[in-house]
Ligand code: AMP
């Protein structure tokens with residue numbers, strides 16, 4: 001398939017919108033990462049997204065809308081919590097999981113009776129959704145399993161020839177995917193951490209928010225001996241996307257955790273050893289507590305190291321238990337396949 005490479009000019013977005021209306025696939029920038037979009041209400045179009053990405057079909061997509069009131073196309077009941085969150089955080093990187101209307105295809109929600117919705121804070125994304133005239137289902141615009149794309153060139157590397165069009169916009173401002181918050185249970189539950197933190201959601205709602213058990217268990221699992229009895233079921237994620245191999249660079253990756261000076265020394269030691277063995281080694285070490293910058297740069301660094309032919313990536317863990325650093329650590333641990341050493 002020949003992929004059209006488009007700009008963010010209105011005329012090009014109109015072309016992209018027509019492709020969406022006709023059931024085609026368009027990759028487009030958002031403030032989090034690039035998305036691969038299709039008409040969310042067209043099951044055949046959505047099926048093609050799974051195919052292009054090589055994504056398991058039980059992993060549901062986020063549906064993007066262009067104005068808050070359009071959430072009414074996807075769900076019936078707007079609770080006071082939903083309304084507060086929309087007022088406080090939209091447009092922005094917060095995805096709300098709500099009960100779906102029957103008109104939302106099972107394909108879009110991976111067979112769940114809930115739907116994930118977001119209003120992105122990105123001009124080209126809003127223009128595209130508006131001109132298409134339908135909500136747009138969009139997972140990240142990468143091949144399933146590879147690092148998320150935060151620059152147009154990352155999208156082109158993964159999807160050129162597999163989708164109808166790619167809109168080339170600016171690099172993504174945030175760099176990691178949205179916070180996913182489930183509002184269908186008794187307590188609002190974070191299924192995926194992002195730059196909108198538990199603390200800021202709690203402040204907006206005036207009540208407690210929890211993390212899905214799989215997120216906190218994953219952190220424990222890293223430290224656990226099999227003998228500690230962390231069972232497979234403790235790990236079972238509520239957000240289907242959390243169970244798959246994710247964000248993995250081509251290189252082997254090891255996360256080094258501990259006191260900062262020890263981490264730096266250990267990374268230096270392992271780098272020297274591995275280079276002596278003939279390995280090309282890449283290092284990811286962010287400034288202390290520079291979590292926003294880490295979010296912005298992390299996936300781009302993985303992709304750059306892959307293009308440079310790095311064999312092994314050594315990454316310094318971020319010490320943050322529930323803020324933006326925690327969200328970046330969630331991606332870092334998955335990228336490394338939970339391969340971590342403590343110093
Ligand atoms: P991506 O599209 O790559 O940004 O991933 C979307 C994330 O949202 C995945 O982790 C999905 O599993 C999650 N998600 C989407 N819809 C739902 C839903 N209805 N319930 C729970 N998680 C969802």
Ligand code: MG
Pocket residue numbers: 139140148
């Ligand atoms: Mg993704």
